Amino acid sequence: xxxxxxxxxxxASISITSCGKDALKYDFSKIKSHADTKGLIAKIQLENxxxxxxxxxxxxxxxxxxxxxxxxxxxxxxxxxxxxxxxxDTLNFSAKNLLEAIEANNGLINLTDSYSDRLEFGxxxxxxxxTLKINLxxxxxxxxxxxxxxxxxxxxxxxxxxxxLANIHxxxxxxxxxxxxxxxxxxxxxxxxxxxNDIIITESSNETEFNLNNYIVGPDSSIKIIVKPRQKDGAKxxxxxxxFTAAIVNNENEEIIEAIEKTALKGxxxxxxxTDFNSTLPYYPKAWTDGADLRNDERLxxxxxxLYDKLGKAMLAKDExxxxxxxxQKDFEMQQLDFDTNFEPARSEWETYLSxxxxxxxxxxxxxxxxxxNSGGKLIYTYAKDKSDMIIFTGKGHDFTLxxxxxxxxxxxxxxxxx
Amino acid sequence: xxxxxxxxxxxxxxxxxxxSQPNDNxxxxxxxxxxxxxxxxxxxxxMNSNVKQFESxxxxxxxxxxxxxxxxxxxxxxxxxxxxxxxTGISKALYQFNDIVFVQTFEDYESQLEFTKNNSDxxxxxxxxxxxxxxxxxxxxxxHDGEIRTDSIADYEVDFxxxxxxxxVKPIDSIDITYNLNYVKDYDVVEVSLDKPxxxxxxxxxxxxxxxxxxxxxxxxDTIDSPVRIQGYNAExxxxxxxxxxxxxxxxxxxxxxxxxxxxxFKKLQEKLNDDDFENTAEFQEYLKNNLSNLDxxxxxxxxxxxQYYYHGNVKSIKLYFENDSENRETLFTxxxxxxFKETDDLFAMETEDAxxxxxxxxxxxxxxxxxxxxxxxxxxFYEDYNYFYYLxxxxxxxxxxxxxxxxxxxxxxxxxxxxQENEHYTLFTSDNKPIGSKSYWxxxxxxDLLFGITDDDKYYILDENANxxxxxGVTKISDNxxxxxxxxxxxxxxxxxxxSKGKMVIPFKYSDAEDFEDGITAVQFNGxxxxxxxxxxxxxDTKEDDIDFLKKDDQEKxxxxxDYGKTSYNYKGELIKK
Numbered sequence: 001x002x003x004x005x006x007x008x009x010x011x012a013s014i015s016i017t018s019c020g021k022d023a024l025k026y027d028f029s030k031i032k033s034h035a036d037t038k039g040l041i042a043k044i045q046l047e048n049x050x051x052x053x054x055x056x057x058x059x060x061x062x063x064x065x066x067x068x069x070x071x072x073x074x075x076x077x078x079x080x081x082x083x084x085x086x087x088x089d090t091l092n093f094s095a096k097n098l099l100e101a102i103e104a105n106n107g108l109i110n111l112t113d114s115y116s117d118r119l120e121f122g123x124x125x126x127x128x129x130x131t132l133k134i135n136l137x138x139x140x141x142x143x144x145x146x147x148x149x150x151x152x153x154x155x156x157x158x159x160x161x162x163x164x165l166a167n168i169h170x171x172x173x174x175x176x177x178x179x180x181x182x183x184x185x186x187x188x189x190x191x192x193x194x195x196x197n198d199i200i201i202t203e204s205s206n207e208t209e210f211n212l213n214n215y216i217v218g219p220d221s222s223i224k225i226i227v228k229p230r231q232k233d234g235a236k237x238x239x240x241x242x243x244f245t246a247a248i249v250n251n252e253n254e255e256i257i258e259a260i261e262k263t264a265l266k267g268x269x270x271x272x273x274x275t276d277f278n279s280t281l282p283y284y285p286k287a288w289t290d291g292a293d294l295r296n297d298e299r300l301x302x303x304x305x306x307l308y309d310k311l312g313k314a315m316l317a318k319d320e321x322x323x324x325x326x327x328x329q330k331d332f333e334m335q336q337l338d339f340d341t342n343f344e345p346a347r348s349e350w351e352t353y354l355s356x357x358x359x360x361x362x363x364x365x366x367x368x369x370x371x372x373x374n375s376g377g378k379l380i381y382t383y384a385k386d387k388s389d390m391i392i393f394t395g396k397g398h399d400f401t402l403x404x405x406x407x408x409x410x411x412x413x414x415x416x417x418x419x
Numbered sequence: 420x421x422x423x424x425x426x427x428x429x430x431x432x433x434x435x436x437x438x439s440q441p442n443d444n445x446x447x448x449x450x451x452x453x454x455x456x457x458x459x460x461x462x463x464x465x466m467n468s469n470v471k472q473f474e475s476x477x478x479x480x481x482x483x484x485x486x487x488x489x490x491x492x493x494x495x496x497x498x499x500x501x502x503x504x505x506x507t508g509i510s511k512a513l514y515q516f517n518d519i520v521f522v523q524t525f526e527d528y529e530s531q532l533e534f535t536k537n538n539s540d541x542x543x544x545x546x547x548x549x550x551x552x553x554x555x556x557x558x559x560x561x562x563h564d565g566e567i568r569t570d571s572i573a574d575y576e577v578d579f580x581x582x583x584x585x586x587x588v589k590p591i592d593s594i595d596i597t598y599n600l601n602y603v604k605d606y607d608v609v610e611v612s613l614d615k616p617x618x619x620x621x622x623x624x625x626x627x628x629x630x631x632x633x634x635x636x637x638x639x640x641d642t643i644d645s646p647v648r649i650q651g652y653n654a655e656x657x658x659x660x661x662x663x664x665x666x667x668x669x670x671x672x673x674x675x676x677x678x679x680x681x682x683x684x685f686k687k688l689q690e691k692l693n694d695d696d697f698e699n700t701a702e703f704q705e706y707l708k709n710n711l712s713n714l715d716x717x718x719x720x721x722x723x724x725x726x727q728y729y730y731h732g733n734v735k736s737i738k739l740y741f742e743n744d745s746e747n748r749e750t751l752f753t754x755x756x757x758x759x760f761k762e763t764d765d766l767f768a769m770e771t772e773d774a775x776x777x778x779x780x781x782x783x784x785x786x787x788x789x790x791x792x793x794x795x796x797x798x799x800x801f802y803e804d805y806n807y808f809y810y811l812x813x814x815x816x817x818x819x820x821x822x823x824x825x826x827x828x829x830x831x832x833x834x835x836x837x838x839x840q841e842n843e844h845y846t847l848f849t850s851d852n853k854p855i856g857s858k859s860y861w862x863x864x865x866x867x868d869l870l871f872g873i874t875d876d877d878k879y880y881i882l883d884e885n886a887n888x889x890x891x892x893g894v895t896k897i898s899d900n901x902x903x904x905x906x907x908x909x910x911x912x913x914x915x916x917x918x919x920s921k922g923k924m925v926i927p928f929k930y931s932d933a934e935d936f937e938d939g940i941t942a943v944q945f946n947g948x949x950x951x952x953x954x955x956x957x958x959x960x961d962t963k964e965d966d967i968d969f970l971k972k973d974d975q976e977k978x979x980x981x982x983d984y985g986k987t988s989y990n991y992k993g994e995l996i997k998k
Contacts, residue, residue, distance in 0.1 A: 364838075394823065
């Protein structure tokens, strides 16, 4: 062990110096991926044959002249499998120049909070995360920018995913009116079931905010709230201070669409609040609207199992196209109903699936479950009884579970995940 | 790869620490003999793949010895304390080894041991004061198969940071080790400065060659023993903080040529190997032995040792402290195997380059599974690596992969498996991977050799090796510690009692607070005040105190019971400590 550490310390200290031409010929600002970086090192290697540069190394420090970032000379580039760290020359306005060069491409940026003596800036986008650390020899104040500074730019290149599921944000349409209907509740000593458009979206909950857009498929909607005593310490009746109040709000403009006045809760019988409300969404999803009524489907249980089984097989087989087909409609509709053009939700969900593929080696589907029919039998939700969830993925010290709303598109004989 | 890195470091040790001829150099001979079990083809391959690495390493050395001499401005100078012998920690150091464990792993037919202090926050021995040095000398190795080894073990390293080689591949139960402390009682001080650059000392000479800025270079005759401390002083006589140093048998400026020469030597060896000049390993070893002495470098005959020091300040003189008289203190302790070999294990896994070999307690290979690596035994026949759990199927002589969330092997041989996820129940299996017992448990706990299964309704059961479950009436909480054969347990009314290591309640639930037993007694609270009780619950003494502090330790790591913010204290025997 000692020897290996000794070796690593030595290797980390190997620095390659060269006296190539001074022309700015290796531009790191053009690099957009880890593979591009490898290509650039290979080019540097080819053009500097006398130098000992290894384009296959996972920890390479290069100090060849001619390296730059958008015209700002780079004195040293450290290239690893995880990040690229570029250090400018010292004492030559380099930090200031580098900040200006990055801002020219990525927009103006504010300082990130930093407790150290240096200034830090951060940029995040779909292909890379950048952090710029500026070391000011004369102290921290921005006015000290000048000839006594240098900067370290760290770039983490993110993998590029071509699968549509990871690129949903590119398909999202934006509108002038992007209503986001939300139910806000305030209450004391009670729990409630919330049913929107005949879909039970939660049961015995005491959360205070619910996104409704995902359950709206047309301009006319209904909501039913069943408020029940919180059965704490065996109590069956409402506490004398118990109350409930709620409002449906359009978060886009804070407009109150419908409100339930503050109501004192008495007795032990659940109290039902019910109202209709109109929504004006610029986009109504197809969702389960053309779905078949599943209430009399004798093979429904088998179909539920078959769907989760297909999902399990696709995950373990790392069948990206199959996973895309299983989740795309759900994810697209939900992100569109959020009018969210940010790259992160789709990317992070896709990366969750990739990590399940990486760490899990088996899946288990519940065989015993209750089926709940919503929206006139077009939408179902299942509650596993023999397992914690409908599908469990298992790896060594890893587990991941899924439970979804399902429907059966017209003309199809298979269920689909829709929420 | 590892072997060649070893070769480089071994040779570096030889060149920097030893002036004798390599022919009779024991370290080199030992290194050469390590090649015994390698074929000439393997050596050739390693040499080819690694000469390039050495080239990089020698590049590093070229740079590292070219420190620049600087003149340090006054306000940037850093100082340190003048040398004085500090023996304050000695007593504590001698008593720090009451619970030392080691982790034994097996690789390529050799045991690897790493030691840990199990009795305090730090896993390493305490830092010693100036002028105090320590040594660990292994005396006896108790192997699990009954063998007790005492010969040729004194040089095995008791290392608290790294794995070290400890000879034959056989499970060790425990090791007796002598801990030796040596501290300087009396010392000589020798000062050299530009005014007085040469001093004669004990028949040799100490000579200041150069002092410039933060750099000083001086030499000592090889006949003079190493000083215990060297400190640099600035013009006002302040002790400067050291920033770097280099000690060498050869004069500065010659290092680069040494590495060039070494590299040349390796390349020559590589060429000869590739030309198939050696018929077998023995021939190669012979060549290595004879030719190392031809390297100019080993002929360091100038009789002096060169020291270069760099400081955070401008150094004008150097004081060298030489030991004159010293004293030894010794203590003996036993280190135990952290994961001892159990009868239920009876085979253990060893990694070799291309396989995992399962050996019995005598170290004899029983089953070899090619291609697997990184296996770690989790108990009995169960193993894991980074990605999977495995069951060693002895009948079929193969590893069965267990596609489950978790596998826990308990001391009594029972195995608890979470088949799918973290928040489900453990199902029980025998050491042969057969389901056993009818109950499943949402939590399994082990205290000493007792295995507890806790069910959904918060009931505690003791499980024997056949998964027979005995309900522990009234128990709602069990402490993690078994101490003096007693475990703290509580009931639904938060009253505390004690159970023994067989699971029998020996002191009923009656205390509102209690500490673990130690040295046969403990303090418990009932009827308002803390009382000392013995292992049977008999009250020895009522302290009349109603407020106990956190437990403390004395210099000898024995417990102190302290009450009412330290106003009254009792020692580990329950005797009042007089202020």
